[in-house]
Amino acid sequence: MTNAQTSNERADRLAALPIREELHGQEPYGAPQLTVRAMLNVNETTHEVPADVVEAITKQVHAAASQMNRYPDREFTELRRKLADFLSRDLPGGDLSAENIWAANGSNEVMQHLLQAFAGPGRSVMAFPPTYSMYPLYARGTYSDYIAGTRNADYTQSADDVADQIRRSRPHVVILTSPNNPTGTALELDVVRAAYEAAAESNTLLIVDEAYGEFRQPGVPSAVELLEGRPLLVVTRTMSKAFAMAGGRLGYLAAAPEVTDALRLVRLPYHLSVYTQAAASAALDHAESLMANVEKIKVQRDRIMEELRAMGLDPSPSDANFVLFGGLTDEKAAWKHLLADEVLIRDVGIPGHLRVTAGTEEETTLFLDSLRTFVGR
Ligand SMILES: Cc1ncc(COP(=O)(O)O)c(C=O)c1O
The missing domain is CATH 3.90.1150.10 (Aspartate Aminotransferase, domain 1)
Structure with missing residues (x-):
C-alpha cells in the first residue's frame, strides 16, 4: 500500500471491498x-x-487524568444534572431533572442513538430540506428510509402543512430543525404543537433539533417548553455552537425519562470519556x-x-x-x-x-x- 495510489485506484479498491451495496459510490460528509x-x-x-473557561477545563481534565485507569461514569450523572439545570432556564415555571437528559459525542451521535432506537430497517425518517445535510446520512447509517418533506419558498413552515405532510407519510421519526441549518429559520411553537399532534396519531417520535437554540431572536421560544406531557417529543441541543465547544464534542437532548432508557439500549458502553465529561461539566460551570x-x-x-x-x-x-x-x-x-x-x-x-x-x-x-x-x- 503506497500513498502514490491515484484516487481512481483507491476508489476501485474500495468498490472491490465487501462493503454494503448502498455505500458504493457515496461521498463522506466533510x-x-x-x-x-x-x-x-x-x-x-x-x-x-x-480564559476562565480554559482554566476551569484544564483543572478538571487534569483531575480526570488521574482517574483514567477506571471506566468513566457510564451514566454521566453530574453532567446530566448540570445540563438539566442549564436547559431549565428555558422553562418558565417548570423544571427538568437529570432523568430527562441524554448526551453523546456531539448531537450527531445523539441523533444516531435516536435513529438506532426509533428508526432502522423498514422504518422511515422525515425531515424538511433545505436542512442539515447529515439527516439523510444518519438515515443511511441506520438502514432507515429517508423522506424529504417540503417547506415554503421562503423556508418557513406552517402548522397545517407540516401536520398534513406527517399524516400523509406516517414516518417513524420526524425531525424539525429550529433554527434550521442552512436557512436560519426558527419555528413558532404552534408548528411544533401541530406536528406533535399529527405525529402522535402514528406513534411517531418528533425530534426538534435546536443546535442553534441559544442564538434565537428575542421572544422566540424553545420547544423545551412543550416537553411536559408529550412523551414522544425530543429536543436536541449541542455545546458545539453557543458553548464554543465544537472540538469538545458534547451534544445532548431533553425528553421523557423512558426515551433516555431506549437510548441506553443502543449506546456503546462508556461512550462519554472522562475528559469529555470533565470539559463539558467545567464549561457548564462557566455558562455565563x-x-x-x-x-x-x-x-x-x-x-x-x-x-x-x-x-x-x-x-x-x-x-x-x-x-x-x-x-x-x-x-x-x-x-x-x-x-x-x-x-x-x-x-x-x-x-x-x-x-x-x-x-x-x-x-x-x-x-x-x-x-x-x-x-x-
Ligand atoms: C442543525 C444541526 N444539528 C446538529 C449538528 C451537529 O452538531 P454537533 O455534532 O457538533 O453537536 C449541526 C452541526 O452543524 C447542525 O447544524
Whole structure:
C-alpha cells in the first residue's frame, strides 16, 4: 500500500471491498478545513474561548487524568444534572431533572442513538430540506428510509402543512430543525404543537433539533417548553455552537425519562470519556461568560443581514449564528473570490446562495468588505 495510489485506484479498491451495496459510490460528509484569516464555514464560535473557561477545563481534565485507569461514569450523572439545570432556564415555571437528559459525542451521535432506537430497517425518517445535510446520512447509517418533506419558498413552515405532510407519510421519526441549518429559520411553537399532534396519531417520535437554540431572536421560544406531557417529543441541543465547544464534542437532548432508557439500549458502553465529561461539566460551570460571546455573535449576525441587504443581496431572516443569503448570479465565483481574500464560507448547494457564519467583528468586516468588492465589480 503506497500513498502514490491515484484516487481512481483507491476508489476501485474500495468498490472491490465487501462493503454494503448502498455505500458504493457515496461521498463522506466533510466541509473544507482550511486555515485562513476568517474561517466562517461550519458555524463554530470563532471568538476566543474565555480564559476562565480554559482554566476551569484544564483543572478538571487534569483531575480526570488521574482517574483514567477506571471506566468513566457510564451514566454521566453530574453532567446530566448540570445540563438539566442549564436547559431549565428555558422553562418558565417548570423544571427538568437529570432523568430527562441524554448526551453523546456531539448531537450527531445523539441523533444516531435516536435513529438506532426509533428508526432502522423498514422504518422511515422525515425531515424538511433545505436542512442539515447529515439527516439523510444518519438515515443511511441506520438502514432507515429517508423522506424529504417540503417547506415554503421562503423556508418557513406552517402548522397545517407540516401536520398534513406527517399524516400523509406516517414516518417513524420526524425531525424539525429550529433554527434550521442552512436557512436560519426558527419555528413558532404552534408548528411544533401541530406536528406533535399529527405525529402522535402514528406513534411517531418528533425530534426538534435546536443546535442553534441559544442564538434565537428575542421572544422566540424553545420547544423545551412543550416537553411536559408529550412523551414522544425530543429536543436536541449541542455545546458545539453557543458553548464554543465544537472540538469538545458534547451534544445532548431533553425528553421523557423512558426515551433516555431506549437510548441506553443502543449506546456503546462508556461512550462519554472522562475528559469529555470533565470539559463539558467545567464549561457548564462557566455558562455565563460563554453566553456573553453569544450576545456578541448575535450582533454580528444582525449586522450581516443588514449590510447584505444594503448590498442588494437577499439574506434570509436568521435566528442562528449564520446567515444564508441569495441574490448572487454566480455563487461559485463569489465563494472563490472570498477564499482568495482568505474568507472561507459555505456553498450549501442552493443556486445563487451562500451561507456565512457570524464571526468576530474583524472577521465579519473582512467578509463584508470582500463580498462588497465582488458585488461591485
Ligand atoms: C442543525 C444541526 N444539528 C446538529 C449538528 C451537529 O452538531 P454537533 O455534532 O457538533 O453537536 C449541526 C452541526 O452543524 C447542525 O447544524
